[in-house]
Amino acid sequence: MAETGAEAGAGGGGLEIKPMDQFVVQPLFSDGPVGMFTVTNATLWMALAVACTALLLVMGTRGRAVVPSRAQSVAELAYGFVYKMVEDVSGREGLKYFPYIMTLFMFILMANSLALLPMSFATTSHIAVTALLAAFVFFGVTILGFVKHGAGFLGLFWVSSAPLALRPILAIIELISYFVRPVSHSIRLAGNIMAGHAVFKVFAGFAGALGLFAFVPILAITAIYALEVLVAFIQAYVFTILTCVYLKDALHPSH
Amino acid sequence: MATETTESVLGEGDAAASGMPQLDFATYPNQIFWLLIALVAIYFLLSRVALPRIGAVLAERQGTITNDVAAAEELKLKAAEAERAYDKALADARAEAARIADENKAALQEDLDKAMEKADAEIAAQQEESESRIAEIRDQAAANVEQVARETAGAIVAAMGGNPEEADMDAAVSSKLGGRA
Numbered sequence: 001m002a003e004t005g006a007e008a009g010a011g012g013g014g015l016e017i018k019p020m021d022q023f024v025v026q027p028l029f030s031d032g033p034v035g036m037f038t039v040t041n042a043t044l045w046m047a048l049a050v051a052c053t054a055l056l057l058v059m060g061t062r063g064r065a066v067v068p069s070r071a072q073s074v075a076e077l078a079y080g081f082v083y084k085m086v087e088d089v090s091g092r093e094g095l096k097y098f099p100y101i102m103t104l105f106m107f108i109l110m111a112n113s114l115a116l117l118p119m120s121f122a123t124t125s126h127i128a129v130t131a132l133l134a135a136f137v138f139f140g141v142t143i144l145g146f147v148k149h150g151a152g153f154l155g156l157f158w159v160s161s162a163p164l165a166l167r168p169i170l171a172i173i174e175l176i177s178y179f180v181r182p183v184s185h186s187i188r189l190a191g192n193i194m195a196g197h198a199v200f201k202v203f204a205g206f207a208g209a210l211g212l213f214a215f216v217p218i219l220a221i222t223a224i225y226a227l228e229v230l231v232a233f234i235q236a237y238v239f240t241i242l243t244c245v246y247l248k249d250a251l252h253p254s255h
Numbered sequence: 256m257a258t259e260t261t262e263s264v265l266g267e268g269d270a271a272a273s274g275m276p277q278l279d280f281a282t283y284p285n286q287i288f289w290l291l292i293a294l295v296a297i298y299f300l301l302s303r304v305a306l307p308r309i310g311a312v313l314a315e316r317q318g319t320i321t322n323d324v325a326a327a328e329e330l331k332l333k334a335a336e337a338e339r340a341y342d343k344a345l346a347d348a349r350a351e352a353a354r355i356a357d358e359n360k361a362a363l364q365e366d367l368d369k370a371m372e373k374a375d376a377e378i379a380a381q382q383e384e385s386e387s388r389i390a391e392i393r394d395q396a397a398a399n400v401e402q403v404a405r406e407t408a409g410a411i412v413a414a415m416g417g418n419p420e421e422a423d424m425d426a427a428v429s430s431k432l433g434g435r436a
Contacts, residue, residue, distance in 0.1 A: 025282040036284040043285075046293040053297050057305035064308060066316050079309045080303050099302040107297055127277045136294075194277065239375040 017205030019198040023125055041121040042129075049123070057106065058190055080107070082240060089244035090099035093251050101247075104133060105240040112193060112232035116225070124235075125194040127186060134186035137243045145250035153234070156253035192235050196228040404428050 027038045029193050034040055060071030069074060082102045108124055115122035145153035157174040159167055161197050168202070203224065206217040274281075405428045414425070 020276060023276040025276060025285065032303070034282045034285050036288050038285055040282070040285055040289075042282075043289045046289050050296045050300070052294050054300050055303075056311070058300060061305065061308050061312065064312050066312070066319055068312070071274075075305070076309055076313060079313070081305065099298065099306055102301050102306065103294060103298045106301070107294060123286075123290075125277065126286055129290050132290055133288055190277065214339045 004096065009243065013115050013196055019201035019204055019205070021032045022201060023122065023194065024196060026128075042123055042126070045114055045121045046199075048114055049107055052110045053106045071168060076106050078109075078185055083242055085246055086247075089241060090251060094244065097247060104137070104243060105121055105236055107140050108133070108189065108239055109233065110237035113229075115193060115197065117230060122193050122197050124129050125190055125197060127190050130158070130186035130190040131182070132241070134182040136183065137181035137246055141243075141246045141250040144247075145253055153250070153253045156249055179245065181242075185239065192231055196224070196231055199224055200228075204226055254255065401428060401432060404432060 004175070025042050027034060027040050028044060029039060029145055032038070041061070056071065057075050060069070060075040063069055063072060065072060066135045082105050083095070083098060084099050086101055090097070093104050111122070111129075112122045114120055115124065142153075145156070149155075157171045159174065162170050200221060203217040203221045207214040207221070210217065292419055360417075408428055409424050
């Protein structure tokens with residue numbers, strides 16, 4: 001419905017593009033308000049992300065072959081990619097939390113990729129979604145830090161390598177940056193996905209209005225699409241590697 | 256028309272009216288609820304099924320590769336050993352062949368030497384015999400010369416009107432030929 005809205009607006013003579021309508025959360029089976037348990041388009045595309053994850057990582061590895069099939073190779077590649085990232089960035093103790101990080105990576109990657117299908121809904125373009133993901137990481141890492149090191153976790157803010165006079169100032173800066181982490185963590189992902197999809201819609205609106213010269217925005221959309229495929233992966237990667245970095249801080253708070 | 260329907264959907268929150276469905280807080284509980292379910296579902300899928308399985312497959316592959324490398328190493332050692340044995344057999348065979356050739360050569364040389372010795376002996380015996388025959392023939396020839404000389408001298412003396420005495424003639428011829436005979 002969001003798509004038809006944009007197209008109808010563009011097709012109606014004036015250049016009335018509604019690039020944000022595609023992000024509207026709507027009930028799938030009724031016209032009523034969006035309650036907590038209403039099945040919405042967000043529900044559908046999250047479920048598809050879960051299904052695709054299961055398809056790749058569970059169905060793809062069904063053969064358990066020593067010489068892997070194509071799907072199994074991709075699943076192993078994803079596994080090895082995240083496993084190595086956790087090991088390299090967080091250290092060997094971080095591997096205990098590998099399933100959580102893999103969960104985040106697979107959900108974001110699948111949601112980002114599925115959002116690139118026409119008429120789809122970009123779940124990761126919503127602050128509500130990314131903020132929850134980032135909050136998980138933030139609270140998880142903070143609680144883990146205090147559980148592992150007690151008050152010693154506060155050493156993260158006390159830069160012992162700096163001159164003593166500077167340390168309180170640095171501590172304030174570190175503290176602020178620590179609390180900004182989840183904000184930047186979530187807005188980076190939502191912003192990237194939202195911006196990319198809004199640009200698609202704007203160019204699609206141009207294509208509708210330009211008539212014969214529509215090929216120019218269509219070419220532009222093709223190019224941006226390639227970029228967005230890259231962004232879909234890179235944002236999942238960035239979110240995951242930042243999670244690993246924060247995890248490392250919780251495991252080894254001393255500078 | 257379509258614009259109106261979207262606006263009626265958007266009209267639920269103040270933020271949505273400003274054009275950012277992301278800021279429509281009315282949809283937050285819904286999204287958070289379904290996201291939690293999705294994450295829990297993925298987490299259980301991964302931690303219960305997918306990750307142990309992939310980890311096991313990777314470990315198994317690593318093991319297989321290690322085993323195969325070890326087996327290859329072993330086979331390589333065996334091949335090197337076989338080559339050494341082959342080289343040794345070849346060298347032995349060469350030495351044996353050389354030894355047999357030397358033996359044959361020595362035997363042949365011995366036979367040859369024997370044959371040569373025998374031939375030399377035969378040649379020497381024949382030569383001796385020939386020499387004795389030659390000496391005999393020469394003696395005979397010398398005797399014949401004396402006889403011929405005596406008869407010739409007798410004939411000459413008779414022709415000159417003398418009466419040659421046998422004994423004188425012999426003495427004269429012997430004295431003339433004495434230097435030679």
